[in-house]
Amino acid sequence: MSKIVVDPITRIEGHLRVEAEVSGGKVSDAWVSGTMFRGIEKILQGRDPRDAWYWTQRFCGVCTTVHSIASIRAVEDALKIKIPPNAQLIRNIIIAIQNTQDHVIHFYHLHALDWVDITSGLKADPVKTAQLAASVSDWPNNSPTYFKGVQDRIKAFVASGRLGPFANAYWGHPAYRLPPEANLMATAHYLEALEWQKEIIKIHAILGSKNPHPQTFLVGGMAIPVDPDSQNALNADKLIEIKRLLKKAQDFVEKVYIPDLLAVASFYKEWAGIGAGVGNYMCYPEFPDAAGNPWLPGGAILNRDISKVAALDQKKIAEHVAHSWYQDADQGKGLHPWEGSTEANYTGPKPPYEFLETDKKYSWVKAPRYDEKPMEVGPLSRVLVAYVSGHKETKEAVDMVLGKLGVGPEALFSTLGRTGARGIDCLLIARQAPKWLDELIGNISKGDYRIHGNEMWDPATWPAEAHGYGWHEAPRGGLGHWIKIKDQKILNYQAVVPSTWNASPRDAKGQPGPYEAALVGTPIADPEKPLEILRTIHSFDPCLACAVHVLDATGRQVVSVKAS
């Protein structure tokens, strides 16, 4: 038995470390650690709740809209604020394109190199590559000339002798299975997706000034004015540009991402039996219509039982710190986010270190549990809950993918299932987004230009005390923000984030988190080059800056920031 360390885990957001015991060519146990801490929730105390979306947006610059959405929803819930239909629809479009762009970037730029050997593509026959591409999609770039051009570019790059970000990777590893033509096809689309993502995310710039970190969210609505007769507002010109970009997004997902995903998956079907994880799946309802009814359902599936979906109760969420670097204020029971009391207390080895003390505290990530159980969140949970709930579009998309791969629904409980579900999720949302735009256009046509309620903008109109929570399905899964407001200022703020659920360390009962559980049983062909660990970890799409956070219910207030 040997213990291996992978740190940094690259091609993720943030700082993640894996320590794994390998025995008999497989991972026998694993510990996952978030190694960076900022304490933003502590910094939030005493500040204006209307500013919280802007602060919490900086939890993460990759999922750059998600904390803003959860934050304004939490404050609106606390203050019982209703938002106008235009604001709801604009938010849905912003969420949808964030999700679409994020999933495609994840597949090509963060995850693909676990399955695709770029160097093998140099040996590919461009004519055969074009034939392969044409057999899975009618994308206009499927020509031998196009693939020859890409291959020549890669050859020139390799000949320069400086591989830049592609140096020192696991090229030639025995776990790579794709034929050279499939590798070249995926490499070409890696480059194409890089161009595409810059274009389609301009929707955020049109609706919200810029991306990353769009600056447009408001408690009570949105800041982008709507007026077809103004050049300084959302007018016909801008709406049509959004329509064009949504079409471009949908086309790429349908004609490049999904065919590539299916083509790659067909060579790695054994990964439908690896990386199952904790077997409990949870997601929140998302994409409310003008009346607040969600397009995608929320719920929980326990022990892989896809005969039923349990309704959620936010009171059953608690965070544990038994193995996290915080003071134990919870007596091993875990605390609900409104009551959370955590204080940074690093007890790990002094850097530089070789190994963490994995039998004690070993991560800045806390361990959230639902009804005492570790839960996996993310596209797979979203797709499973919608599938079991009988959501029509989801059912059709899931059955299409399972049918093409010739596998049953049980294949979803795996590393490959997670990666496949992300594609399904992306496809569904990319197809739905134009409908919200049409609704927005319809509403504007009726003369409704409202983007904000304004009634409760002035904090003087607020109750002395209020508390609320906001849920959001981020690309990486269920995100919740919980807020307590007192005297117009933030008293407590707590975010329970997708990667906190998934990257959680063990809890007081010793139950491992989803990454840790999923790694057990992962085959390792070469402990020096643990490519297989990256596959399973990346299948969750880790986002560690989001995952690590803390509040201090008993601590100091930011006295000097009190409004006068």
Next chain:
Amino acid sequence: MSKTNTEPVTGRQGGCGQKQEYSLAELLKERGVSRRDFLKFCSTITAALALPVSFAPSIARALDEVKRPPLVWLEFQGCTGDSEALLRSANPTVGEIVLDILSVDYHETIMAAAGHQAEAALDQTIAEFKGKYFCVIEGAIPMKDGGVYGCVGGKSHLERARQVAGGAAATIAIGTCASYGGIPAAAPNPTGAVGVQEAVPGATVINLPGCPCNADNLTATVVHYLVFGKIPALDSHGRPLFAYGKRIHDNCERRPHFDAGQYVEYWGDDGHRKGFCLYKMGCKGPATFHNCPSQRYNEKVSWPVGAGHPCVGCAEPNFWDTMTPMYRRLPNVPGFGIEHTADIIGLGLAAGAAGAFAVHGALAAMRKDKEPGEDSKEG
């Protein structure tokens, strides 16, 4: 531009064995980028650098000779927002190639290698190109408790910053966190977060604040170094004057409405729809030095004020404490003249802080002023 100017970052021969050296011009040709597109890019960069158009051919000549100087990108207490900004940089095709030309030897978000193989790539570059590579740092550096609040590969952020920035030709602190500590350094600064210059005093640091930084300003800074062989002129906060030399308020497309006394009074009102001034909604443009109004974001699609939200002052040191609450009006704005630089206004804020502890003192001083809405009527 003469070859001498680019030498500090092009001395790649020796150490590279039999590898071929490609100049930017050759690589562009290789990649099917037309000369015309390349020259267009040079013109855009010239504009970003606030240089006369006549400089564009010189920039093109200098870039022609550049041979992929190495760049390593470290992320510490950050959110990856600046890396994402880089992915959206303007002039996508050529901008991408320029960054590729830079041979990005280490960037955790995009690199294929992981674990000790990734660390080895970094070690190799900083040893082989000592004194010649660029370093870009994203995120703040936690100084408290021996640096335990941020580690990569078991090493503290501080240790890595000293090692990597210490040996670089120049270090670019990208974003407000790397420049000044940013959000983790906001009160009460739980981890003792600071910017790169404070953590590594001996390093040559260029600050490119903004939340996130506008990637056009990053590209322009690198090009400036390649073309002129030196770092651009900086203000007292370490920011290049070409990008941070002018106040947002003085270049704002909505300035005429400020001067005419036409303000947004509430969200979605007639003034908001017509693009009136956002000063009364809390805009920090009058106290912020950044080229957002001209450079804009996402290939010049928009910028915060252009999309109806106030500027929050994200390029200013300590804006998280001095410029919040976000929707509170700045006091005494009409008193600032267009001739004022960031340094003068910065001094003004500092004077307001006298007797109090710096950051919060400035804020408190602002808040003791009368309701600024009254002042605005004078404008």
